Amino acid sequence: MARKFLHHKTFIVSFIILLPILIIALIGPWIAPNDPLEIDSTNVLKSGTSGHLLGTDEYGRDILSRLILGIRPTMLVAIGATLIAFFGGVGLGVIAGYARGFTEKMIMRAIDIVLCFPPILLALMVVGFWGSGVKNLILIIGVLYIPRFARITHSATLQVKGLEYVQSELSLGASHFRVITKAILPNIMSPLIIQISLTIAAAILLESGLSFLGLGVVPPEPSWGQMIGDARGYIYNNPMYVIWPSLCLGVTMLAINLMGDSFRDILDPRLKNKQ
Amino acid sequence: MLRFVSKNVGVAIVQIFIVATLVFLLLRFMPGDPAVLVLGTERGADPAAVEAMRATLGLDQPLLTQYFTWFADILRLDFGQSLFNNIDVTTYLAERLPKTLELAIVAIIIGSIIGISLGIIAAVKRGGVVDMIVSSIAAAGLSFPVYVTGTVLILLLSLQLNLLPASGYTAFSEDPVAHIQKLFLPAITVALPLAASIARMTRSSMLEVLGKDFVQTLRAKGLAEKMIIFKHVLRNAIISVITVIGLELANLIGGTVLIEFLFNWPGLSSLLVESINNRNYPIIQGSIIVIAAFYILINRAVEIIYGLMDPRTR
Amino acid sequence: MKSNTLLEVKNVKKHFPVSDKKLFSTHKNYVQAVNGVSFTINEGETFGLVGESGCGKSTLARLIMGLIKADSGEINFEGRNFLELRGRELRKSRKQMQMVFQKPYESLNPKMTVGQIISAPFDIHGVYNKQERVQKVKDLLEMVGLSQQYINRYPHEFSGGQRQRIGIARAIALNPKLVICDEAVSALDVSIQSQILNLLNELQKEFKLTYLFISHDLSVVKHVSDKIGVMYLGEMVEVGDAETIYKNPKHPYTQALLSAIPIPDPTFKKERIVLEGDLPSPINPPSGCRLSTRCPYVIPLCKEMKPELSTIGSNHMAACHLFSESKLQKIN
Numbered sequence: 001m002a003r004k005f006l007h008h009k010t011f012i013v014s015f016i017i018l019l020p021i022l023i024i025a026l027i028g029p030w031i032a033p034n035d036p037l038e039i040d041s042t043n044v045l046k047s048g049t050s051g052h053l054l055g056t057d058e059y060g061r062d063i064l065s066r067l068i069l070g071i072r073p074t075m076l077v078a079i080g081a082t083l084i085a086f087f088g089g090v091g092l093g094v095i096a097g098y099a100r101g102f103t104e105k106m107i108m109r110a111i112d113i114v115l116c117f118p119p120i121l122l123a124l125m126v127v128g129f130w131g132s133g134v135k136n137l138i139l140i141i142g143v144l145y146i147p148r149f150a151r152i153t154h155s156a157t158l159q160v161k162g163l164e165y166v167q168s169e170l171s172l173g174a175s176h177f178r179v180i181t182k183a184i185l186p187n188i189m190s191p192l193i194i195q196i197s198l199t200i201a202a203a204i205l206l207e208s209g210l211s212f213l214g215l216g217v218v219p220p221e222p223s224w225g226q227m228i229g230d231a232r233g234y235i236y237n238n239p240m241y242v243i244w245p246s247l248c249l250g251v252t253m254l255a256i257n258l259m260g261d262s263f264r265d266i267l268d269p270r271l272k273n274k275q
Numbered sequence: 276m277l278r279f280v281s282k283n284v285g286v287a288i289v290q291i292f293i294v295a296t297l298v299f300l301l302l303r304f305m306p307g308d309p310a311v312l313v314l315g316t317e318r319g320a321d322p323a324a325v326e327a328m329r330a331t332l333g334l335d336q337p338l339l340t341q342y343f344t345w346f347a348d349i350l351r352l353d354f355g356q357s358l359f360n361n362i363d364v365t366t367y368l369a370e371r372l373p374k375t376l377e378l379a380i381v382a383i384i385i386g387s388i389i390g391i392s393l394g395i396i397a398a399v400k401r402g403g404v405v406d407m408i409v410s411s412i413a414a415a416g417l418s419f420p421v422y423v424t425g426t427v428l429i430l431l432l433s434l435q436l437n438l439l440p441a442s443g444y445t446a447f448s449e450d451p452v453a454h455i456q457k458l459f460l461p462a463i464t465v466a467l468p469l470a471a472s473i474a475r476m477t478r479s480s481m482l483e484v485l486g487k488d489f490v491q492t493l494r495a496k497g498l499a500e501k502m503i504i505f506k507h508v509l510r511n512a513i514i515s516v517i518t519v520i521g522l523e524l525a526n527l528i529g530g531t532v533l534i535e536f537l538f539n540w541p542g543l544s545s546l547l548v549e550s551i552n553n554r555n556y557p558i559i560q561g562s563i564i565v566i567a568a569f570y571i572l573i574n575r576a577v578e579i580i581y582g583l584m585d586p587r588t589r
Numbered sequence: 590m591k592s593n594t595l596l597e598v599k600n601v602k603k604h605f606p607v608s609d610k611k612l613f614s615t616h617k618n619y620v621q622a623v624n625g626v627s628f629t630i631n632e633g634e635t636f637g638l639v640g641e642s643g644c645g646k647s648t649l650a651r652l653i654m655g656l657i658k659a660d661s662g663e664i665n666f667e668g669r670n671f672l673e674l675r676g677r678e679l680r681k682s683r684k685q686m687q688m689v690f691q692k693p694y695e696s697l698n699p700k701m702t703v704g705q706i707i708s709a710p711f712d713i714h715g716v717y718n719k720q721e722r723v724q725k726v727k728d729l730l731e732m733v734g735l736s737q738q739y740i741n742r743y744p745h746e747f748s749g750g751q752r753q754r755i756g757i758a759r760a761i762a763l764n765p766k767l768v769i770c771d772e773a774v775s776a777l778d779v780s781i782q783s784q785i786l787n788l789l790n791e792l793q794k795e796f797k798l799t800y801l802f803i804s805h806d807l808s809v810v811k812h813v814s815d816k817i818g819v820m821y822l823g824e825m826v827e828v829g830d831a832e833t834i835y836k837n838p839k840h841p842y843t844q845a846l847l848s849a850i851p852i853p854d855p856t857f858k859k860e861r862i863v864l865e866g867d868l869p870s871p872i873n874p875p876s877g878c879r880l881s882t883r884c885p886y887v888i889p890l891c892k893e894m895k896p897e898l899s900t901i902g903s904n905h906m907a908a909c910h911l912f913s914e915s916k917l918q919k920i921n
Contacts, residue, residue: 113293116574118525120532121566128551128559129301129309164696168759171654173683174713182709186700205420209529212422213536213548228422232429232537235441239430246423257418 011262017255025071034062066222077207084142089149097157111147156188190267197260354561364561375542381462386469394477413471425464442538461538476515521577601662622648624823635800637814645823687760691772693752697744704740729758750781829905
């Protein structure tokens with residue numbers, strides 16, 4: 001399996017793009033050339049000068065440092081939300097598929113309700129009343145993507161549950177917990193891993209979208225989406241201010257989507273043949 | 276058929292009911308007292324002002340009474356008044372909604388025209404230059420956030436080439452040319468990802484039909500290739516547009532929310548964002564319910580059109 | 590109850606509800622998968638259960654294993670009614686009874702090594718420590734004719750016959766008294782089938798196992814069984830010693846099944862009994878005798894009254910009106 005990934009060009013390309021981004025997210029505070037929050041009213045909206053490699057924003061803050069530090073909240077939200085969505089969704093889905101009957105009906109109905117609205121509208125709704133910030137974003141986006149995991153897990157569980165190796169665990173007298181963790185979950189991971197990559201992409205998109213609207217990561221903490229939103233008022237003064245975060249976000253999204261595609265190629269060969 | 280339509284209407288009603296309930300609950304169970312939050316730290320310290328604001332928001336009644344009043348008001352399309360100027364929320368909504376609809380409809384039209392034509396070319400000249408360009412641009416374009424695409428368009432068309440105004444809104448009655456100029460960029464931005472999806476869908480469904488036996492028959496009886504494509508195969512492109520609109524509706528709404536903000540387009544979603552920023556709760560409630568209702572109704576409409584065209588999906 | 594009876598199945602029923610697409614219909618349909626089946630298995634013998642696919646054999650196996658719950662009836666194992674056991678107690682009781690599954694390509698968890706698969710019973714019931722388990726697994730591999738080196742391999746590296754051996758090793762790991770083989774050799778090539786059957790035979794001698802051997806193939810069942818039960822549409826139509834059933838089948842359905850076995854002798858002329866028509870739907874089975882729609886010897890009584898399984902010879906029972914004594918002569 002690992003070899004398949006190493007021989008997949010798309011995967012390698014996306015990996016080469018994403019790895020440094022992740023590393024920068026981790027070590028950001030130590031490599032940022034300036035304090036990203038330091039306001040300098042004498043150096044506002046400057047283009048790349050000797051003091052600031054990529055120029056300054058409307059408060060005279062260093063754009064490069066803000067870009068470097070701006071990955072953190074985005075990645076934090078993406079990973080946190082995906083974890084919530086994964087564990088919540090897989091838990092609910094496996095219970096629904098395993099228990100069947102009334103439990104299944106209740107869980108799947110509740111999930112249908114969330115699924116029938118556009119995520120950004122639900123996110124705006126919750127942010128509108130309950131406020132923004134990284135913690136809330138993780139929670140909201142996480143809950144919003146629970147249904148997708150739950151649906152996939154549910155249908156995969158139904159498929160696997162009737163297979164003889166699950167029946168054999170049961171006939172050996174295994175507990176439900178063992179049947180689920182040893183026989184069902186390991187065998188339905190492929191579609192879930194694909195969904196993880198899709199959810200990370202969707203979470204980044206949603207976080208940066210909300211931050212772009214000024215309803216995501218709370219200023220002055222930087223985030224790419226928020227920088228684009230702030231910069232849109234200063235395109236005439238310093239066009240590079242909007243270009244840098246747009247470029248970063250665009251490339252990251254592209255790389256994550258490519259990685260998702262490669263996961264799908266490798267883990268679900270049936271899909272590849274269809275297209 | 277009637278059963279199918281009424282079932283869809285029923286689903287829509289239930290969904291709108293759920294959204295309305297959710298909005299109701301979110302305000303009532305939010306962290307902190309909404310009245311204090313609206314008034315801010317200074318005036319929020321005054322108990323009399325807080326009581327008055329609670330009454331304005333309708334929070335002074337027992338919860339169940341509030342719930343019934345809430346639905347009675349919604350049924351009469353009464354969402355209360357703005358907290359800052361006593362103008363009816365409905366007035367705001369009526370002023371902003373057409374602008375969002377205009378943007379969305381123009382975007383759908385542009386997206387369909389671009390998408391269908393590119394899709395047809397890609398399908399007919401399969402493996403050709405257009406096909407390659409379309410599929411790679413579609414793949415790349417779909418992964419960029421709309422507002423990044425929008426920013427690029429602003430930088431290119433308005434800043435560099437000075438062709439179009441970067442943002443803003445002029446009423447059609449005031450200056451039709453300026454209106455269309457200012458509509459163009461946001462509409463194109465929303466339309467591009469839609470066009471990419473429509474092109475993909477058109478291409479694949481056309482290819483599927485082109486491989487069918489009846490196309491061979493048409494060719495065998497000597498019908499011109501153009502006739503085959505435009506009269507017999509293209510019908511499937513229309514279905515694909517409806518499919519994509521159904522599938523992309525969530526993205527389309529998300530797109531308009533972000534694009535209205537980027538281009539300062541005074542539509543419903545920018546109203547929502549403004550109101551969230553200054554905690555104008557009645558307007559937040561009203562605009563969320565209206566946007567959600569539209570989303571739900573269009574979704575159901577797509578479902579019904581589907582059922583009309585393809586009885587198997589009923 | 591005889592002293593050496595191991596398993597007694599008494600009037601067991603299982604009907605599966607069939608979901609109806611209409612929203613407000615109160616009428617529910619049921620698939621009568623197993624409809625009042627009774628038989629006993631004595632310790633150390635092999636009971637062969639035959640019938641065409643869809644007759645409820647596998648459902649019966651799963652009912653006995655407790656994988657699905659019976660609607661009514663009793664399943665007595667060593668004198669205790671299994672259907673009354675719940676939760677932990679039921680799981681513990683599984684030590685005594687194990688199953689070999691039908692599809693070798695589906696019955697082994699693809700994400701587990703052979704070692705993990707075979708030691709699963711030990712994990713589940715918490716017997717032996719780590720080293721003992723490894724040793725046990727190696728012994729078991731040896732016993733079913735596989736190399737000890739296979740312990741860290743994954744199921745996809747093995748052939749169907751090898752996988753079935755792994756499945757057998759897992760089934761006998763806890764020294765069960767009863768092993769249910771549900772179409773255990775049906776998916777295998779004929780040459781492999783006989784190897785597996787021989788293996789089962791050897792294991793039976795060594796560990797004094799009792800088998801419930803389920804198959805749609807009467808020639809396989811005949812080869813291994815001491816007793817044979819024949820099922821048709823969820824009901825037992827004939828039970829008896831293997832020899833008796835094979836030499837002197839009474840029930841028309843058994844006769845039809847037996848006459849379908851090819852005999853490798855070109856000079857042998859036999860009477861072929863062919864059943865007319867298709868297998869009726871188990872949702873709406875024929876009234877009276879279930880074979881009445883296809884039976885060549887049908888009499889008016891068959892459509893009206895259901896024949897009971899009744900003794901017609903020593904260790905020989907059949908459910909057919911033709912053997913209600915007075916009518917016995919008609920057929921022979």
